[in-house]
Amino acid sequence: MPAYTPDARRPARVLVPALVVLLSLASAVLLSACSGRADAQGGPPPAMPVSVAPAVQRSVTDLETFSGRIEAAEFVEVRPRVAGTIDKVHFTDGASLARGQLLFTIDPRPFEAEVARASAQLAAARARRELADAELVRAEKLLQNKAIARQEAEQLAAGARTSAADIEAAEAALKVARLNLSHTAVRAPIAGRASRAAVTAGNLVNEQVALTTIAAIGRVHAYFDGSEQTLLRVRAAGGQPPVVRLGLADESGYPHQGRLDFIDNRLNPQTGAIRLRASFDNRDGRFVPGLSARISMGTSAPYTATLVPERAVGTDQDRKVVVVVGADGQPQFRAVRLGTLQDGMRVVLGDAVKPGEHVVVEGLQRIMPGVPVKPQVLKVDARGLPIFPAAGASAPAGN
Structure with missing residues (x-):
């Protein structure tokens, strides 16, 4: 192994001081960075x-909201007033009807015959009355001449009065027969929209059979239940009936305006609620009876x-x-x-x-x-x- 000479060891002594200098610079940079972060954390946060x-x-007026149900202002079950066989149906299922429009015809022939019989009975009663009047006139003349007994004259007078009563009875029977004949034409009692015809031509019907139903569409009622506090607030507000607004399931807000027109006469003791009703115009036919509705009502004075x-x-x-x-x-x-x-x-x-x-x-x-x-x-x-x-x-x- 060769021996080290002074020239070979000199590079090692030169590298050591350089490494110390680099480490010192790195420490200074690190300390400066840490000091900067500390200063930033210690300052006030920015305004958010x-x-x-x-x-x-x-x-404003205090408002309360409710869930309600729409009902027709008028709803009628159309039933025949006389028994008979349906001769013809005169309307289309679901049609809009005018008041008095012909809906069904019941076979009128039996009722026409009854009218003819009652007319004949009335004519017979009038003929009997004429005869009784004539006999009474003769009897009164004979009684003046004492040609007949008073008892006989009184009997003739009673017969004349009975004939007059028979005429009244026959006239009443004729009115009933004519009324029954008119009832063979079943007409709409109200204007509105019809349901389907529950019976068709050829069916035998009587007063117990519902032929169809009619719901008025000009106005509708929205029924909803309010609390005891609601009732007291409405009464305390006084003045005009509160404005009620209504919205359907496919609408936002409460676009339809109506008026509270009914408050029930007692609270339900089981629920503590009272039935309220608001009336809404429905000339465009938008409201169908049975629809659910969201209701908003003012319950205070402005x-x-x-x-x-x-x-x-x-x-x-x-x-x-x-x-x-x-x-x-x-x-x-x-x-x-x-x-x-x-x-x-x-x-x-x-x-x-x-x-x-x-x-x-x-x-x-x-x-x-x-x-x-x-x-x-x-x-x-x-x-x-x-x-x-x-x-x-x-x-x-x-x-």
Whole structure:
């Protein structure tokens, strides 16, 4: 193995100082980076962006919502008033009918014969009356001459009165016969839409057979159940009957307006509910009896209230809160008492929120007590609901 010379060991002494210098520089860079991160963590957090909208003030009426059922204002089961054989059906199943329109014809021949018999009986009764009157006149003359006994004259007078009564009976029988003949033409008692014909020509029917049904379509009723509190609020409001609005399953909101026209005379003791009814115009035939409906009814007199968007209301344990952002950007958590919901706007009772104050409607989860926020004021529509920027526009991120 060759021996080391001083020239061979010299490169090792040169590398050691260089390595020390590199390690020192790396340590300095690392310490500088750590110090920079510590400074960043120790500074205040940036203001988080949120969307706000102003609270509004307007006149409102407390509303309650119900589930109801639509029924026809008039509904008739058409039954024959005389027994007989159906001769002809005069309408199409499901047709719209006018009042008095001919629906069925019952074979009229037996009733025509009865009319003829009653007419003959009336004629016979009148003939008997004429004879009785003539005999009474002769008897009165003979009685004046004392040619007959008074008892005989009285018997003739009684016979004349009996003949008069027979005429009245025969006239009544003829009226009944003619009435029965008219009932062979079964007509619509109301205007409306018919169901199908339950019987066809050739069937024997009587008063127990339902021939068809007719539901009036000009107006409909919506029946729904209200609570005891509902009844008391409606009575306390006084004045005109409350406005009732209705929406069907395929509609949004409550586009149809009607009037409360009936409140039952007692509450159901088992449920504590009372039956209510509202009337709606149905000239366009949109409402079909039996449909379910969503119903909204005002249960108070109009009053002035402050409203905020429903989405601005949050929950803090067992209380409802609204976050108000002042001019300094500081969020203020305010506990509120809520009233009714009005087209997406919630009534705030009391003075916890004042009209014009900005409430947070988007970004609630980013707010920390005592940390300022960066509010973006949104425009609102006629109801007071915020109008959010279109997709792609500059705006804070959503909730």
